[in-house]
Amino acid sequence: MATKYAFILGSNSFITPYGAVTYTDGAQTRLFLSIRSIYHNTGAGSRLSVDLDIKDMLDRELKLTDNEVETNTGFNIIQQRDRVLITKHNGDTIIDIHQLDNESAMSLEHNIVAELEVHAPIVAIRLRGSFMLGRMHIEIDNEKLFINGNSYANSTQASKNNLKFEEAGVVF
Numbered sequence: 001m002a003t004k005y006a007f008i009l010g011s012n013s014f015i016t017p018y019g020a021v022t023y024t025d026g027a028q029t030r031l032f033l034s035i036r037s038i039y040h041n042t043g044a045g046s047r048l049s050v051d052l053d054i055k056d057m058l059d060r061e062l063k064l065t066d067n068e069v070e071t072n073t074g075f076n077i078i079q080q081r082d083r084v085l086i087t088k089h090n091g092d093t094i095i096d097i098h099q100l101d102n103e104s105a106m107s108l109e110h111n112i113v114a115e116l117e118v119h120a121p122i123v124a125i126r127l128r129g130s131f132m133l134g135r136m137h138i139e140i141d142n143e144k145l146f147i148n149g150n151s152y153a154n155s156t157q158a159s160k161n162n163l164k165f166e167e168a169g170v171v172f
Contacts (some may be wrong), residue, residue, distance in 0.1 A: 004121040005035065006112075007163055009145040010099070012025050013112040014170060015119045015158040023165040025134030031090045032165065034132055036066055038083040038123045048099045055132040056094050062086060086129075095129035115156040133165055145170070 005118045007021065010076040019035030020118060036049040052064040056075070063070035068081055075094060080084040105124040106113055130139045140147040144153045147169060159172030 003065040005159075006105075006116055006119070006121040008105075008108065008124055008126040008172070009140050009152075010143050011109050011112070011136055011153045012145055012155040012171075013108075013115050013124075013157070013169070014114060014163050015121055015156075016158060016163050016172065018162045021163045023064055023133040023136065023167070024167070025030065029164065030134070032142070033127075035123070035125065047079070048084060048097070050084055050097055052084075052086075052095070052097075056088070056097060057130065057132065057137070059132065062094070093129045094131050095127065097128045098125040098128075100126055111154060111156045113160060115170070118159050136165060138165065 002017050003019055004015055005019045006152055020031060021033040022029050023032050030053070031051070032053060034051040036051060037047065048068050050064060051066065052062065053122045055061050059119065060073040061071045062073070067084060069077065074089065076087045076089060078087070082101070083095045086094045088094060105116055128140045128142070132138070137148055142171045144151045148167060150169070152169060157172065161172040164171050
């Protein structure tokens with residue numbers, strides 16, 4: 001059985017065999033998020049580990065490699081075994097990358113739970129926040145995903161391709 005990852009964005013779920021999310025910036029495809037490792041409650045030292053490359057709304061760059069700061073212009077980075085949370089100093093969330101436990105994943109909207117049951121991903125990662133990917137403003141709350149103000153909700157998709165953000169929406 002192939003490894004699968006579920007990315008939960010608002011009330012949307014995207015299931016892919018890749019633990020990476022990219023975006024299109026002009027003619028180039030760039031890596032935005034890569035899952036290096038996931039938390040296993042039976043593994044000593046186990047934790048969610050990510051690579052990340054985003055900007056905040058003021059165009060300040062934030063890069064993480066294996067949860068370690070490469071480029072940081074003064075953000076708060078809170079790491080837990082199942083979460084990487086990046087906030088401004090006033091507490092506003094820039095991005096929250098949260099590995100859901102099975103109970104939390106199975107209490108999501110029915111359409112998402114049905115896809116999780118069918119595809120059996122190894123992990124469900126919930127993303128929330130407000131940040132920039134190139135010229136795209138991405139805003140994700142508990143209900144919707146917004147790309148440059150266009151909202152997406154209640155969608156579930158599975159694909160054999162990589163998840164990618166484009167100005168036209170989320171594509172595989």
